[in-house]
Amino acid sequence: MTEADVTENPEESAAGTTHRRFRMRSALRWVGYFFAAVLAVVLAFVAYLHTSPGRQFIVDQISSFAPASGLSIEVGSIDGSVLWSATFNDVKVRDSNDTLFLEIPEVDLNWRPYKWFTSGLDVRHPVSYTHLTLPTNREV
Numbered sequence: 001m002t003e004a005d006v007t008e009n010p011e012e013s014a015a016g017t018t019h020r021r022f023r024m025r026s027a028l029r030w031v032g033y034f035f036a037a038v039l040a041v042v043l044a045f046v047a048y049l050h051t052s053p054g055r056q057f058i059v060d061q062i063s064s065f066a067p068a069s070g071l072s073i074e075v076g077s078i079d080g081s082v083l084w085s086a087t088f089n090d091v092k093v094r095d096s097n098d099t100l101f102l103e104i105p106e107v108d109l110n111w112r113p114y115k116w117f118t119s120g121l122d123v124r125h126p127v128s129y130t131h132l133t134l135p136t137n138r139e140v
Contacts, residue, residue, distance in 0.1 A: 049082050058082060070096025085110045 048054040055078040062075050076090025086109045093102040 046083065055082060072098075 049058065058078060059075045062073055066072065072094045074090075074092040074094070075088050078086050078088055080086040088107040088109055089105065091104040091107050092100055093104075094100050
């Protein structure tokens with residue numbers, strides 16, 4: 001290897017380095033735009049959940065949940081913040097035969113979304129409830 005081979009064209013070497021830096025900055029910029037867009041969508045969804053249609057969406061999701069036991073839960077309405085502390089009104093629990101066996105006029109719910117997977121849902125206390133009958137569950 002001669003000295004001429006090593007320093008053959010220093011301008012091309014500098015131009016290649018500059019072009020690689022430009023591509024790296026451009027790629028990082030697009031990654032930043034992507035994460036900003038995802039964050040904006042998440043924040044918009046959280047804001048939506050704090051509106052009346054958003055709370056109704058949550059009520060509909062709770063009502064559509066069907067565990068293998070056949071129990072169903074109905075919630076009349078939600079008051080408060082759905083992300084921290086909410087009050088569920090007119091909660092009704094039915095068994096697999098659609099027989100109402102538990103009616104709770106008001107449930108105070110205190111939960112943290114980030115703790116859902118580690119400690120689950122934290123129901124502080126039902127204000128009052130009416131236990132109507134024992135549930136009959138579906139055989140699993």
